[in-house]
Amino acid sequence: MRAVVIRSFGGPEVLKVExxxxxxxxxxxxxxRVEAAGVNPVDVAVRTGxxxxxxxxxxxxxxxxGWDVAGSVEEIGAGVTGFAPGDRVIALSDRLxxxxxxxxxxxxxxxxxxxxAPAHATSVQAATLPLNALTADxxxxxxxxxxxxxxxVTGAAGAVGGYAVELAVARGLRVVAVAGAxxxxxxxxxxxxxFVSRGAELGSAVRGLVPGGVHGAIDxxxxxxxxxxxxxxxGSFAAVRGGAAPVALRGTxxxxxxxxxxxxxxxxxxKLADDGRLTFRVAGTFPLDQAAAAHERLAEGGLRGRLVLLT
Known part of the structure; x- marks a missing residue:
């Protein structure tokens, strides 16, 4: 079978199909059997070392x-219940x-x-769910x-941020979203x-809307x-990118x-996605053998949603 691997760290050119x-x-x-795999910033962190x-x-x-998986079951091991060959599934590969x-x-x-897998989603759509929605959740x-x-929620128009807004609202929270105008x-x-526009003086802008400041933040x-x-x-503050957590000032x-x-x-x-309470956003698709091109597009920025590789 084909897989994308790296044998040295560097730019998109180190991605090889073997x-x-x-x-x-x-x-x-x-x-x-993978039908679609999401392309995420953590993949860049693997590629660059x-x-x-x-x-x-x-x-x-x-x-x-690759962390995000959407496809169908090919084989189950001993002791596995609840899945059978042919089942449409999604999954998260979280081991490094x-x-x-x-x-x-x-x-x-x-x-x-x-x-x-969500019953009413394509594999491409479903592949954007595991890493980003679980991170937000x-x-x-x-x-x-x-x-x-x-x-x-900062980055509220992004893949993680968008799910964070929707999941927070589903839990009855009042959300202050930060994104581009x-x-x-x-x-x-x-x-x-x-809503607060990206680039505003965040502390003052948010406290003008919520006196005293918000109870918590997802950055x-x-x-x-x-x-x-x-x-x-x-209050409480969750950073979702490695090394992005600030010093816990003011008893936070x-x-x-x-x-x-x-x-x-x-x-x-x-199930929340099937009920229309989570929004899939696919920024584009690439065949597996063009994983390098997908990483180049990710580096350009400006995406609203996730790129997806098709096998």
Whole structure:
């Protein structure tokens, strides 16, 4: 089968399509025929060696890429229940020690990382859900707000930020969205009650809308300290990019939220998408053998949604 791997760190040119053996599902695992795989910023961090330099991954001869999976079950291992060959599924590959990722024609994952795919979505659409929606959902869990409290979401027009707005609203939170001026209608359509244009003096702008500051923040745009100024004393702040968590000033509770696979919760998110409460946004598609071109497009910026590789 074909898979995209890297044998040295660098620019998009280091992404190579190679023929590799088909992996087999072990006990408690599922082998998935990948139809679509999301292209995410973390894939760039793998490609450039940033994760190795940051001590998050060990250097190996071969590194695989890709976290988001949408496809169908090919094989189930011993002890797996709830899935059968042919089932349409989505999944998150969250381990950094593997030589194969989702940029491949097939992948083996632990069954508890897998969920039924949204019934009314294409594989391309479904591939944008696992990493981004789970990141947003787990960040909301961390900030730990009660219904009616206020949440700041930076990068609200992006893939993680957009899901964060919709999921927060679904939990009864009042959302202050930060995005480019041209994205106000978009993020208000996600349910944001308040809007602040990117580039504004964030602390003053947010506190003008929410006296005393918001109860919590999800910093999907990696703004850092400037976003923390909008959070009231004793509030909570979730950074979703590595190294983007600011110092926890004024008694705030601050942390990087490190994504983890959670098939059970992913199944619930898929149902929310089927109910129209989560919005899929596909920025474009590329065939697997053009993964380098997809990374080049990602580097250009300005995307609203995720690029997806097709196998």
């Amino acid at each position: 023929e590799v053996p088909v992996p087999r599902a072990g006990a408690g695992q599922v082998r998935i 940033a994760l190795v330099e940051g001590g998050l991954s060990e250097r190996r001869e071969v590194h695989g890429l 020690d593997l030589s194969l990722g989702a940029y491949a024609e097939q992948i083996v994952l632990d069954a508890d990382a897998v969920a039924p 787990q960040a909301i869990d961390f900030v730990g707000l009660a219904e009616g409290q206020t949440l700041l 041209g994205d106000e209608d978009l993020v208000r359509g996600f349910g944001a009650e308040f 999907a745009a990696a703004i850092g300290t400037a976003a923390l100024t909008a959070v009231r004393n004793g 509770r601050v942390a990087n939220v490190w994504i983890r696979a959670d098939g059970a919760r992913l199944a619930e998110l898929a």
